Amino acid sequence: MEYISTRGGAPALDFEGATLAGLASDGGLYVPREWPRFSPDEIAALAGLPYAELAARIMAPFVGDSLTYDRLLELTTQAYGRFAHKAVTPLKQFDEQQWVLELFHGPTLAFKDVALQLLGLFFEEFLSRSDRNLTIVGATSGDTGSAAIDAVAGREKVDIFMLHPQGRVSDVQRRQMTTVLAPNVYNIAIEGSFDDAQAMVKRMFNDTDMTGRFAIGAVNSINWARLMAQVVYYFAAALQLGAPHRPVAFSVPTGNFGDVFAGYVAAKMGLPVARLIVATNVNDILHRALSTGDYSQGTVTPTAAPSMDIQVSSNFERLLFDLGGRDGKAMAEQMAGFEATKAMQLTNAQREGAAALFQSARADADDMTSTIRWAWENCGELIDPHTACGLFAARAAGIDAATPVITLATAHPAKFPEAVERSTGHRPSLPARVGDLFDREEKCVALPGTYEAVAEFVAGHATPKA
Ligand SMILES: Cc1ncc(COP(=O)(O)O)c(C=O)c1O
Numbered sequence: 001m002e003y004i005s006t007r008g009g010a011p012a013l014d015f016e017g018a019t020l021a022g023l024a025s026d027g028g029l030y031v032p033r034e035w036p037r038f039s040p041d042e043i044a045a046l047a048g049l050p051y052a053e054l055a056a057r058i059m060a061p062f063v064g065d066s067l068t069y070d071r072l073l074e075l076t077t078q079a080y081g082r083f084a085h086k087a088v089t090p091l092k093q094f095d096e097q098q099w100v101l102e103l104f105h106g107p108t109l110a111f112k113d114v115a116l117q118l119l120g121l122f123f124e125e126f127l128s129r130s131d132r133n134l135t136i137v138g139a140t141s142g143d144t145g146s147a148a149i150d151a152v153a154g155r156e157k158v159d160i161f162m163l164h165p166q167g168r169v170s171d172v173q174r175r176q177m178t179t180v181l182a183p184n185v186y187n188i189a190i191e192g193s194f195d196d197a198q199a200m201v202k203r204m205f206n207d208t209d210m211t212g213r214f215a216i217g218a219v220n221s222i223n224w225a226r227l228m229a230q231v232v233y234y235f236a237a238a239l240q241l242g243a244p245h246r247p248v249a250f251s252v253p254t255g256n257f258g259d260v261f262a263g264y265v266a267a268k269m270g271l272p273v274a275r276l277i278v279a280t281n282v283n284d285i286l287h288r289a290l291s292t293g294d295y296s297q298g299t300v301t302p303t304a305a306p307s308m309d310i311q312v313s314s315n316f317e318r319l320l321f322d323l324g325g326r327d328g329k330a331m332a333e334q335m336a337g338f339e340a341t342k343a344m345q346l347t348n349a350q351r352e353g354a355a356a357l358f359q360s361a362r363a364d365a366d367d368m369t370s371t372i373r374w375a376w377e378n379c380g381e382l383i384d385p386h387t388a389c390g391l392f393a394a395r396a397a398g399i400d401a402a403t404p405v406i407t408l409a410t411a412h413p414a415k416f417p418e419a420v421e422r423s424t425g426h427r428p429s430l431p432a433r434v435g436d437l438f439d440r441e442e443k444c445v446a447l448p449g450t451y452e453a454v455a456e457f458v459a460g461h462a463t464p465k466a
Pocket residue numbers: 110111142143144221253254255256257258259260307308386387410411
């Protein structure tokens with residue numbers, strides 16, 4: 001399998017190359033040259049497989065020659081062996097039509113673990129084939145940070161620098177990052193928003209002074225391997241509800257458009273997906289883009305679902321590229337316009353293509369509260385505020401009654417105890433495996449929100465590429 005850049009100006013790479021590169025050298029995102037397709041019979045044959053095996057089967061066409069199937073299966077078995085639930089991503093029924101896919105049984109209690117546990121192993125495997133050291137630079141609004149740190153802490157040949165917006169992640173999220181004291185882990189709290197942090201990360205990939213000295217790598221969903229691993233749970237859930245014979249809809253709490261883009265990939269691979277519902281909080285650039293065609297960056301408003309406080313959604317570029325006929329030159333021009341003006345209009349082809357599969361909704365603070373309360377009072381389940389955005393959108397979506405709607409539960413409620421307690425009167429407790437989080441020592445530096453300050457810190461601490 002070859003990977004090409006959405007902006008058409010970077011060399012095509014194999015899976016190993018795309019995984020280590022993270023972002024393409026022209027500023028674009030890597031996507032597979034074509035989507036592998038599974039026939040209905042092939043999909044039916046996946047039913048009932050253990051999660052690690054299902055993962056290896058779904059990912060094998062994307063991984064190509066970079067790993068043998070047996071090695072891939074060893075890695076998926078190792079990655080998902082660390083999950084606290086045997087099903088890895090268990091599915092729960094909330095009412096006649098609504099289902100919730102629990103993606104938070106990994107080590108750091110959010111869906112990010114599903115991909116990052118595996119990505120850590122991919123890095124180790126691929127780096128063992130050369131003398132190269134990798135300098136991972138990531139941005140987090142709360143969950144990617146801890147999941148990535150857990151995946152690479154203490155690993156050889158990798159340093160990780162994780163930027164988070166100071167004061168804008170929950171205490172649990174912050175501590176899950178800053179209490180990891182491994183010498184290859186650097187937490188950086190910056191003044192500004194997640195979008196500021198993400199822009200700095202992308203800039204570093206195009207800073208020739210930095211890339212000349214360090215092999216910069218990505219753990220954010222700009223890295224294709226992240227999305228590839230997330231495709232698997234769409235298959236896992238749909239198979240349980242009758243795929244390929246019965247279509248299902250998914251409602252996805254969305255920020256950077258990575259998780260829901262993985263659902264789009266599943267549909268391109270042949271999974272019968274009736275609708276993909278994009279659920280945002282009041283940081284609603286994606287809801288505006290999908291409902292009006294206007295993709296313009298607003299200012300970030302802090303919410304009770306902080307991991308979705310994002311107003312520039314990196315992976316939307318992958319969708320626009322695919323829907324716009326995979327024209328790298330046109331995409332580069334469209335993105336250059338966005339980067340210059342902070343706004344762009346979707347083309348007719350992009351709008352119509354998106355409307356065929358996607359719809360969207362925006363949950364405000366009251367919507368989140370009432371949905372958390374509804375889940376508790378009617379289903380006896382505590383859900384986190386991100387999941388609440390998804391479930392709110394799922395219930396409001398007007399999907400026909402015969403089609404099951406699966407909301408992706410992206411974080412454990414105990415990551416956001418205040419919001420859950422405010423809505424239900426019940427404070428979720430942390431699972432035992434992270435129970436002493438508040439007794440651990442923290443390590444983090446605070447930097448001004450400038451690229452220069454961050455680049456200087458990284459350059460002063462990272463290991464040169466070889
Ligand atoms: C808990 C949670 N829910 C939803 C999202 C949104 O996912 P995505 O950025 O892939 O759209 C994130 C982070 O991005 C998250 O941490």
